[in-house]
Amino acid sequence: MNETTTTSTPSRIRAVLADDERLMREQLRSRLTEVWPELDIVAEGKNGLEAVDLVREHKPDLVFLDIRMPGLTGVDAARQIAQLPDQGDDDEWLVPEIVFITAYDQYAVEAFEQGVADYVLKPAERERLQVTVQRIKKRLAQRQDNADAAPESGGGGNSNAAPLQQLLHKLSAQLNPGGKPAYLQWIQATVGQAIQMIPVEDVLFFISDEKYTRVQTATLEALIRKPIKELVDELDPALFWQIHRSTLVNVKAIAGVTRDFRGRQLVGVKGNNEKLEVSRSYTHLFKGM
Template sequence: MNTPTALIIEDEALPRQRLRDGLAQLWPQLQVLADAEDGDHGLALALDLRPDIVFVDIRLPGLDGLSLARRLKGLAHIVFVTAYDAHAVQAFEHGAIDYLLKPLAEARLRETVQRLQQRLQWPPAQLAQWLQQWAPPTLAPAGMPPPPAAPLRWLQASQGERLHLVMAADVTHFRSDNKYTCAVTAEGEFLLRLSLRDLLAQLDPGQFWQIHRAVVVNLAHVARVERRLTGMEVLLKGSDARLPVSQSFQSRFKPM
């Protein structure tokens, strides 16, 4: 059998390098021909290099991963890389599609490698029907505004080397941590690989309020709001934590 080849299409440098390193360790015979940081460049490379396998992130600048898979039309085995919530993961499982969750877990990558090694004996699966059934929620008919996406109910978060599914309702507040976000719950703190700004756009605006440039609070966990000489603070139920409210967000609490 010829040396198997692959292409990685991922816009974030750290997940891209981790995938490369993981594949090199678990499948040293696999030759990664190239990688791309956006969908348009990735599609051009895939059509030019004709790899056996394409690892593609769903959310990409330009052409998204699902649209890219449609364009390839069965030319390669596809593995979607996703940081989507549990609803999307469930859709992948029902469609028997290979997928990897970010942050990458070695055990999950090992399973995918083993499946791919067997699937290379057959032509790539035709994904057209599955892709038509599961379209990204942002797509809408021409001339029509996209329907609003449902707020996130589950969050994929890491704690050390372990991946967890955390209910958004259980999060007392979110705290910005550079490009990532810390989700604080009664069970501890979890790291989300999303900026606070990107996360806020996916949360229920009636339940989660931004009170500081680096803090978003879950109103269901707010015990009271206090005005002090140093400014306004939010106190949480069953916690000694005091969350500062920036001047620009204090007007939200005046009617309360």
């Protein structure tokens, strides 16, 4: 990881760059310096997890992400980055612009056609990078115009967040061989005053109320602002069963199913004393158990 020591001014654009190949990071940084000398690359990361942490720390305007990185892909890192403003207390910070670094043109074309992200094909050629820089400058200027036009709305809002998440979900599915969806491997959640990365396999269950979803493991309880209807699409259905419109349970954590005096099915969970109600629509899951 390498951070520049250049002092930023409010007019300068700040960027984070993440690629697991050091030579690719150096090449992209060098080319960006040539075509966009006023850009501040405030931090660099070697993988997706580092990228998420660096974005949370520096709150950049722009993020360059290699699509394929170990631990957490660039696409999954972008999905987490798109949620960060909703989890913090900085109402002025918007979802940063995303530029994917990729050797796979099929992903890049879809990203550009959606209009919510851009791409640079490896190796980063100067002429193509200039096109990306102009697009990003234009989008950042439009964002600033929207913020200036509606200051009372908290900076114009994260209007690109929803379409960006939809695109990232599609790209994540494409990254997996055979077209199988790339399910979430980590949950980024609030624990007290801190943000913590929780492995999905450690989660016993998710329960939502109107505003938050509780993430329960054997050792901690955390909160996220992602509704159950989104988690259903992002989690492996072989590992997590929906048993109620507000509840998902880890199949491996199910200790047994009982009935209460009203005949309702209740799921017992290993490592937790809580009983989870099964709604009528999902009772078929436990037939024969």
